[in-house]
Amino acid sequence: MEFDDRDRKILALLQSDCRISNADLADRVGMSASACWRRVRAFEEAGIIERYGAVLNPERLGLEFEAIVLIQLTRHDPDKLSELVRVIGQRPEVLSCYATTGQSDYHMHVLFPDIATYNSFLETVLFRMPAVASAQTNVVLRKIKRTEVISPATPHDRALG
Template identity: 60%
Template sequence: MDTLNQTDLKILRHLRQDSRISNADLADRVGLSSSSCWRRVRALEDSGVLHRYSIVLDEEKMGLTFQAIVHVHLTRHDPELVEDFLRVVQRQEEIRDCYATTGQADYHLIVRCRDLNAYNDFLENTLFRIPAVASAQTNLVLRSIKTRETGA
């Protein structure tokens, strides 16, 4: 699928809001027949534009009320050290997102924990035990203004 048209974008917007919507309801909302809508969704899946359906959890209701953005500085960029860091990032449940960026920090992590004590435990027993990590700066999230999952 080379380009997305307005109908494709409408389909994606509605699926992003509710991935459990029935094909009939989706077709109604975007102004297509059910069979035509199904073919377009299938084409979006086959092209890789639409590659996964998922759920959004309310992490605060799950008791994960502490959220931080952690700016990580590495000591060196030796391939082995970086790979070790990335392996830990991949398996660590507290780390929701990780971004390699330009700028002062090498990586930016979005971290969710139960509370400040759990975050301190994550820092001391996980992040600071990774040989590649030189330092980390934490910005506490006071409130979410907009997230991709909720739009809030």
């Protein structure tokens, strides 16, 4: 799908404030309200907009232990991997998890109230998974950048790649 400047602006505004009214959104991008609504609806139907939500402050919710966990597998047994993926997918403490190349097989971003709760998760969940050989914990000391904002590439950006 090709994006023009208005499309990029609509998507940027919705990512910064998904509660913006359609009338305000249309006004800020210089479109009629009905045309803007149709464009947003098209983004939703195409799966470009997956969902809407709020960004929460973990510390204010008492979630002060954040880490990136590098998981190495015992071996790539499909049944054991399926179980690992299922369990990780159900854990609310796991914010994201990626199968990766390199030394680690998975990179998992986790958030817990404290280190004791995290240690309990390691002992009662992660280390009991037959697929897991080891896990290296990298504690987050400071956030440098935290965003999920995505900017659609312009034709010029693609030409640079």
